[in-house]
Amino acid sequence: MMEKILIVDDEESIVTLLTFNIKQAGFETDVAYTGVEAIKKAEKENYALIILDLMLPEMDGMEVCKHLRYHKNNTPILMLTAKDDELDKVLGLEIGADDYLTKPFSPKEVIARIKAILRRTTFQETKQSTLQIGDLVIFPDRYEAKMHNKVITFTRKEFELLYYLASNKEKVISRDQLLNAVWDYHFVGDTRIVDVHISHLREKIEPNTKKPVYIKTIRGLGYKLEDPT
Numbered sequence: 001m002m003e004k005i006l007i008v009d010d011e012e013s014i015v016t017l018l019t020f021n022i023k024q025a026g027f028e029t030d031v032a033y034t035g036v037e038a039i040k041k042a043e044k045e046n047y048a049l050i051i052l053d054l055m056l057p058e059m060d061g062m063e064v065c066k067h068l069r070y071h072k073n074n075t076p077i078l079m080l081t082a083k084d085d086e087l088d089k090v091l092g093l094e095i096g097a098d099d100y101l102t103k104p105f106s107p108k109e110v111i112a113r114i115k116a117i118l119r120r121t122t123f124q125e126t127k128q129s130t131l132q133i134g135d136l137v138i139f140p141d142r143y144e145a146k147m148h149n150k151v152i153t154f155t156r157k158e159f160e161l162l163y164y165l166a167s168n169k170e171k172v173i174s175r176d177q178l179l180n181a182v183w184d185y186h187f188v189g190d191t192r193i194v195d196v197h198i199s200h201l202r203e204k205i206e207p208n209t210k211k212p213v214y215i216k217t218i219r220g221l222g223y224k225l226e227d228p229t
Helices: 012-024 035-044 061-070 086-094 107-125 156-167 175-183 192-205
Strands: 004-008 028-032 049-053 077-081 099-102 131-133 136-139 144-147 150-152 215-218 222-225
Touching (some): 012 107, 049 107, 061 086, 086 192, 156 192, 156 222
Parallel strands (some): 049 077
Antiparallel strands (some): 131 136
16 A cells, blocks of 8 residues: 655645656545645554644644644655745744754655655564663653653653664764764755754653763763763
8 A cells, every 4th residue: 555645735736746747656645735634644544744834724734833843743745845944944833843844845846855754664663662861761662751750741752862872872973873873964054953953852751851870871972872870
């Protein structure tokens, strides 16, 4: 059975362009023209990925993304926008989008982004080993962790970042490496999203965020997750 992608955009020309190229790439497609319609469809059907425009009638893309993530819908989201605004990009990724593409875009780039997101998603979902660092126990198959037997909840990207750091325990990982591994980003300036997510992780796992014992900042190099001492 072919994987199905939900296209959420109110511009008919964009929908037509995306539908044609995505089908040519071997996927099925479905369409929603408003944010409310997108949520209804996403709640009824399991899509491989959602292409979500930022500017939508009834409910914008940011609100749609926040709603889906709040209700534990972890379907990968590729966000589209006509705005070339770094703040929108960071905010979109921070609330749970998996990737971000600014209009105008080439169909080839859209397909490449879709395939990259699906590769990463499949790779993450095949991980089953439980990891333990100090009092932190990570369950990759459930996308959750526990500290002192208390469940900690994460956004999808927070968890993937934590898992990647834990899988490379004691190794110093640069911001660019983390972008490539978790977000597949290669654009100058986007490393700020790593710092934002590291800050969120520390708030959830560190006894004292001002003196972190799990996620250490290695000045000028990046981050390292290690057993607390």
